[in-house]
Amino acid sequence: MNRRLHRLLPALLAHGALAVGAVLALLPLWWMLAASLMPAGEANHYPPRLWPSMVTFEHYAALFTRLDLGRYLFNSALLASAVTVIALFINSMAGYAFAKFRFRYRDRLFQGLLAAMVIPAQVAMLPLFLLLKQFGLINTYWGVIIPGMASIFGIFLIRQYLLAIPDSLLDAARMDGAGEFRIYWSLILPLCRPILVTLAIFTFLGAWNDFMWPLIVLTDSSKHTLPVALANLLGEHVQDTELMMAGSVLTVLPVMLLFVVLQKYYIAGILLGGMKG
Amino acid sequence: MTGHQRHATLSAGIFLAPALLLIAIFFFLPVLAALLLSFTDFDVYALGDLNRLRFVGFANYLQLLQSPLFWTALGNTLYFMLVGGPLSVAISLGAALLVNARLTRFSGFFRTAFFLPVVTTLVAVAVVWRYLYHPRHGLLNYGLSLLGIDPIDWLGDPDWAMPAIILMAVWKNFGFNMIIFIAGLQNIPPQLYEAARIDGANARRRFRHITLPLLGPTFLFVALMTMIGYFQVFAEPYVMTQGGPANRTLSVVLLMYEEGFRWWNMGYASATAFVLFALILVGTVLQLKLRGRESP
Known part of the structure; x- marks a missing residue:
């Protein structure tokens, strides 16, 4: 015993x-x-x-009828989806080039990009605001989308994944006379599916949860994303605890469901990111 | 250059161009511009008319170093990082050891439960925690009252506001580091533990002489990422305290945001951003050096 x-x-x-x-x-x-x-x-x-x-469900009803939350939900979904789709293409192309093409200064260029990850994003924000203002992109969806379209971390993820794939596969396709873009489109992208799912979750979650940049760029309240709208709502409805919680649930629930369904891919991405340490 | 090589360079260029151009225009260019901006008096007048822009040398940096508000923000940020960072790493490691232990059942469930706060939207959970911290009817003070502890005015008391923000931040992100620690633990060959067990080493010795040293690189990575992330604290104080009470939760990034995007003192705000960058750089180099000396 x-x-x-x-x-x-x-x-x-x-x-x-x-x-x-x-x-x-x-x-x-x-x-x-x-x-x-x-x-x-x-x-x-x-x-x-x-x-x-x-x-x-009265608080949820109030959010959609009185407080236009459907609008913010739509904005968040649209922005996060747009950033995700575009980022998948742009980062996978660059990651592919870094992994599978030989060219001068390739490794130095890649090392330089990795080193730049230590620069906090906030350093770029003030001039970026002025730049987008020049282009007339402040208070537009594009002002939020464009800076998120390419990411060093995304390129890194794709490159690491593709390094493990043997070159012989590509050479065989080249022998068959397939063009470079065709190889990318019909060989590389399907091969990359798991890591593309990973990158998609990271990008979508990042864009959905982002607060500071949408807060800066989207001045017109009809364009606000959920986190920005929620922070504003708090100012007027701080006494309505139940209403604020309903707003928080609506903000958090979509990304949480996405994570629960695709958690395997998300975790894989963290681990691949951690390998460089 | 052979024809084949030239072809490869050309193709690589085409595949790289969109990403590199975007990163150059929307990241590297602004970073350089921020450096230049930090040597000018760019303010709300210059925003309307660029001719009003003047080069002021190091005036912004000098002004920054003489501003009590900046030192307050820096002190708060260091407090947040030096207390919150190690706390978060320690809890992550503890959670990873427990989840990964051989005798643990339902480890998948626990892993997901601990990780769930990581994927939530920071602003939303900061709103939730504002209510949890309510001095009269908040859940946290109720929990403490069951333990016989008097209510604390978490976000209203200048001494408690920063601990409250740290607590919330640790809750939100310890799961991320936990995942990396679990992977690090799983990379340690089980034979090492077997051999140590046969040699009669107890659990504590096995932890000190096998787990900790072999976890070294993971530790460094986690510590670096945590430090860099914690230096940039913004949304928590923005939503929960607006930097108050008495500026006790004002962070460097919040100060930069206020100066830059509320008062449009963009030269001054850029200098603030660069000081932050310099601090992160120094912190990174320091940690790498420290680790390098520990394990030659």
Whole structure:
């Protein structure tokens, strides 16, 4: 008995710690969801409730009817999708070139790009704003999309993935007389599917969750994305806890579902990114 | 150059052009321009009429170094990074060890649970935490009251506002580092542990002499990424405290945003951005040097 307890104790402690951790990690998200479904005022009860006494969707209805949240949802979805689709093409082309073509200064160029990742994005923001202003792109969707179209991390991901694919495959296609673009389109892209899914999630999540740049570029409220709209909503509706939680759920839920469905690819991307360390 | 090589260079150029042009125009050019901008008095008047722009040398940097507000922001940012960073790394490592332990069941569930906050939208969860931190009916103070701890005015008390932001930030992103640590742990050959066990090394010794040294490169990577990320803290104070109370959560990036995009002091704000960049660079080099000396 004693020996069995001795063997069981570490397992019990470890699972106890994991369970406490999981509760702490999930409780804020659970409370957000529960509060969003509570009748007005209930989220401010003391002691706090973790379960709505009565489930109501009135706050979600209010968001869509009175507060035009559908508009922001549309903006966020449009911007994140556009950035993702364009970034997939542009980064995969560059990643392919770095992985499979020999040309002068290739490695030095690539090293230089990697080193530039240490420059914080905020350094570029002020002149970028002035530049886009010159082009008349401030307060347009393109002002948000364009700076996200190419990313060094995206190029890096594709390159690492393609390095593992043998050149003989490409040479065979060249022997058959396929043109370079044809090889990219009908051989490389299908081969890259897993890493393209990874890059797509990263880009979509990044664009959806981004706050600072859309806040700067999109001055007109009809163009705001969900995070920007949510931050503004907080100013006027800070007392309406349940309403704010419904807005938070709508902002978080799409990316969370996307992650849960495609989590394998997302994790793979983090690991590939971590390899360079 | 043979015909084949020339062909390859040309093709590579075509495939690279869109990405490199975009990165050059929308990243490298602005970074260079920011450097130039930081030596000018670009302000709201220059925004309307470029002829008003004047070269001022290091005046912005001098003004910055003499501004108490900048030192406050820098102090807050360093506080956030030096307390939040190690805390986040420690919790990530602990979580990774537990999730990855041989006797752990349902490790997939725990991994997903710990990771879920990472993919959430920062602004949305910052809004959620504002309510969790409510001094009277917030969930956190209720939890503390069960442990017999008096309510804390998390976001209203100047001494507690930054710890509150750190707590929220750690909750939000420890799962990311955990994933990298798990991969690092799984790369350690199990035979090493077997051999140590046969030699009679207990769990603590195995951890000190196998796990920690072999986790070295992972550790460095995680520490660097965490430091760089934490230096750039912006949305948390923007949404939760607007830099208050009494500027105690004003970060360097928030200061840059306010100066640049609210008051349009773009020269001054660019200097702020470059000081941030310099700090990140120094931090990176310092960590690389430190690691280099540890493991020759």
